[in-house]
Amino acid sequence: MRRETGQRVCAAIALFLLLASCGPSPQAGGGIGGTGNTASVASGPITGFGSVFVSGYEYDTATTAMTVDGKPGSQSDLKKGMVVLVNATLTHNYGTNDPPQRTAKRLLYEDTVEGVVQSVAQDGSSLVVLGQTVAITTTTIIDDTIPGQNVLSLVPGRSLVEVSGFVTGDGTIVGTFVELKSIDPKTATPDYEVKGFIKHHDITRKTFEIGSLTVDYRDADLKDMQRQSSNIWNGLLVDVRGNQASSGGSGSYGVRLTANRVKPEGLGSTDSEATEVEGFVTQMLGPGDFFIGNVHVQTSADTTFEGGTLNDILDGARLEVQGPLVGGIVNATKVEFEGEAELRANVATIDSNDNTVTLIGLAGLVIKFDGKTALHGQGNPRRLTDLHRGDHLQIHGRLHGENTVLAKEVERSDPTSNVQIQGLVMSTADPLLVLFGSSIDTSSIPENGFLGRYGILGRSAFFKSLSSGRKIALRGTYQPDIVSWSSASRGD
Numbered sequence: 485m486r487r488e489t490g491q492r493v494c495a496a497i498a499l500f501l502l503l504a505s506c507g508p509s510p511q512a513g514g515g516i517g518g519t520g521n522t523a524s525v526a527s528g529p530i531t532g533f534g535s536v537f538v539s540g541y542e543y544d545t546a547t548t549a550m551t552v553d554g555k556p557g558s559q560s561d562l563k564k565g566m567v568v569l570v571n572a573t574l575t576h577n578y579g580t581n582d583p584p585q586r587t588a589k590r591l592l593y594e595d596t597v598e599g600v601v602q603s604v605a606q607d608g609s610s611l612v613v614l615g616q617t618v619a620i621t622t623t624t625i626i627d628d629t630i631p632g633q634n635v636l637s638l639v640p641g642r643s644l645v646e647v648s649g650f651v652t653g654d655g656t657i658v659g660t661f662v663e664l665k666s667i668d669p670k671t672a673t674p675d676y677e678v679k680g681f682i683k684h685h686d687i688t689r690k691t692f693e694i695g696s697l698t699v700d701y702r703d704a705d706l707k708d709m710q711r712q713s714s715n716i717w718n719g720l721l722v723d724v725r726g727n728q729a730s731s732g733g734s735g736s737y738g739v740r741l742t743a744n745r746v747k748p749e750g751l752g753s754t755d756s757e758a759t760e761v762e763g764f765v766t767q768m769l770g771p772g773d774f775f776i777g778n779v780h781v782q783t784s785a786d787t788t789f790e791g792g793t794l795n796d797i798l799d800g801a802r803l804e805v806q807g808p809l810v811g812g813i814v815n816a817t818k819v820e821f822e823g824e825a826e827l828r829a830n831v832a833t834i835d836s837n838d839n840t841v842t843l844i845g846l847a848g849l850v851i852k853f854d855g856k857t858a859l860h861g862q863g864n865p866r867r868l869t870d871l872h873r874g875d876h877l878q879i880h881g882r883l884h885g886e887n888t889v890l891a892k893e894v895e896r897s898d899p900t901s902n903v904q905i906q907g908l909v910m911s912t913a914d915p916l917l918v919l920f921g922s923s924i925d926t927s928s929i930p931e932n933g934f935l936g937r938y939g940i941l942g943r944s945a946f947f948k949s950l951s952s953g954r955k956i957a958l959r960g961t962y963q964p965d966i967v968s969w970s971s972a973s974r975g976d
Contacts, residue, residue: 517935522574524586525751525809527779528762529567529648529660532951536562536588538570538956539762539804540909545590545655550591553675554725557593565625565661566648568593569751570705574758582945583936592752593648594723596657598665598677601643602737608636611645611662614678614729615697615739616645618657627663635662644674651721651777653766653799655680655695675904676726681766685717692717697726698732701743708747719776721766737778750778756809765801772797772816781805781814787803788817790955791824791906792880820955825889825920826906827851827879830899830962836869839887843877845903845960850888851879861896874899883907897973903967906957914947917956917972924958928968935973946972 519766528539535545536559542834545559562568569592574584599614611618620635622627630645631637639644648661657680667674680694690702704726710716728742751759767775772783772794783794787807796820797803807817829843839853853859853868861878865871884890910918915926926943934946950956960969 488745492608501918512891520576520578522576522584522757524570524572524574524758524760525753526570526572526750526760526958527567528804530562530564531954532564533559533562536591537951538568539760540951541586541760542951543570543572543586543591545588545591546655547931548588548591549932550593552593553595553677562591562593563625563627563661563663566593566686567596567650567660594679595646595677596651596659596679598646598675599644599729599739601638601640602739603640604635604638605722608634610623611635611638611647611659612696613645613647614676615737616655616657616680616695617680618649618659619661620659620662624649624659625661627661629664629666629855630662638664641734650763650802651679651681651766652764653681656678658764668920673727674729676729677724679721679723679743681716682722683719685715694722695726696737696739698738699743699746700740701727705745710748723747723749737790748778750811752960753809753922754812758806759808759809760804761814762804765797765799765803766798767774768797771795774936776803776805778909779814779901780812781807781816783816783819786817787819789819789821791821791826792819796821796824821882823883823908825879825881825883826904826957827877827881827889828902828904829877829879830903831875831877834868834871834873839868841871842867843961846920846922848887850880850885851877851889851894852888853894854890857891858893859896861894862898863894871896876900876902883920886910889920901961901963903960903962904957907955909950909952909954909956911952912947914943917958919956919958922968925973926958926969928960929970930970933971935971941974945976950974 526538531540534731536543550557570588572586572588574586597613597616602612604611609620626633635770644665645826646663646665647659649657649659650658678694685692691698691700706826724739724743725745726743730740732738732740757959761776761779765774765777766777774781774797802822804820804822805814805816807815829846832842834841841851859865876899878895879891880893881889881891905919906921919922931942932940934941934943956972956974958969959971960967
């Protein structure tokens with residue numbers, strides 16, 4: 485085992501012993517034909533409002549106690565893209581096809597990083613804030629407080645930003661939300677904050693590093709941290725707050741922060757009947773045994789996978805995991821590969837110069853091949869030039885831009901009239917759905933073709949609580965160069 489891996493394991497085990505009974509406790513379940521409640525904890529980005537949607541799931545917030553940046557808050561303080569932690573009650577209507585009703589008891593939002601912008605990449609693909617690299621993707625929500633909603637409008641050395649997102653294994657923050665903060669430096673001091681993995685913990689100097697940031701914690705509140713040995717903190721994902729920042733950290737974007745509080749990141753509980761966690765795999769211990777941040781996840785023979793397989797769980801994979809939390813470990817019942825695409829359709833066009841294909845009936849969607857794309861199937865194709873218009877392809881890939889899927893595996897078979905597309909909803913307005921930049925008209929789908937986890941939902945119920953970020957699958961047939969869609973299903 486690598487030293488860094490061992491340090492993270494020790495840190496995580498210590499964290500699980502620390503995060504005890506502050507989370508939700510199990511509640512009584514129901515029987516056939518009745519109702520029952522289940523305690524739940526969930527972590528993910530806000531994907532919509534009405535009430536609040538987190539990772540595509542709707543939560544009733546009428547009686548929710550909200551904390552925003554350490555202070556009592558309300559729904560008006562929240563915005564799409566903010567990553568939140570929700571303690572909720574799931575009410576199951578047994579004997580029906582209805583998904584559980586989710587009522588949020590507590591909702592917590594904290595910045596992933598807040599500080600002055602140090603640099604902006606020329607193409608707008610990244611920022612450096614408080615010594616942390618923030619990746620800006622096509623799905624990052626740029627708030628309208630930023631001129632033109634363009635990060636190139638930010639001014640290094642002057643613009644104070646708040647970023648929400650996911651910390652990856654290498655310390656990069658994949659931004660889901662970026663907002664420009666406005667304060668008067670004459671009357672207020674920025675509330676600096678950063679989440680990241682500790683490295684180079686020095687117990688003598690009472691410092692550690694996160695990215696290119698050096699944190700001085702000698703006067704900080706450490707009540708939530710375990711013992712201060714020289715190594716046990718290394719590899720731990722923590723949340724640091726401070727109000728004094730200056731130059732002097734490591735690296736070309738080095739910053740030094742005087743912390744007033746350091747605490748471990750986590751779910752706030754070691755046991756819960758239901759858990760939903762979205763994020764990036766930050767550490768692998770073995771097949772089906774991994775971490776998302778400080779959250780330990782294990783799969784089993786009963787785990788179901790959507791958009792990928794057990795072998796696709798690798799460092800850096802973005803996942804949504806569901807299952808009970810037992811003794812600090814999520815026993816995964818379901819693993820969804822976020823941004824993963826499953827497609828079955830016939831080839832419309834092939835561009836060997838650009839290494840792309842398009843598919844009949846899925847206008848606007850582009851399939852990109854690269855040197856890692858595995859191509860096989862009927863006729864033993866090995867390269868893009870082996871494919872022809874009309875070939876039926878089964879494609880497994882990942883979203884790569886707003887309307888492009890980067891193919892990981894492609895299998896060719898005889899042409900067929902069957903079409904299937906599975907992925908994350910980008911937008912919805914009955915009868916239209918947008919997946920991977922392709923607008924799909926569901927008008928041809930009959931009422932009994934709209935399906936949920938427990939059976940038929942019908943059109944109205946299907947669209948009622950559907951938001952961007954939710955995974956769905958559509959099936960149909962060619963007639964002849966258009967697709968007549970016959971079913972749409974969602975797994976919640």
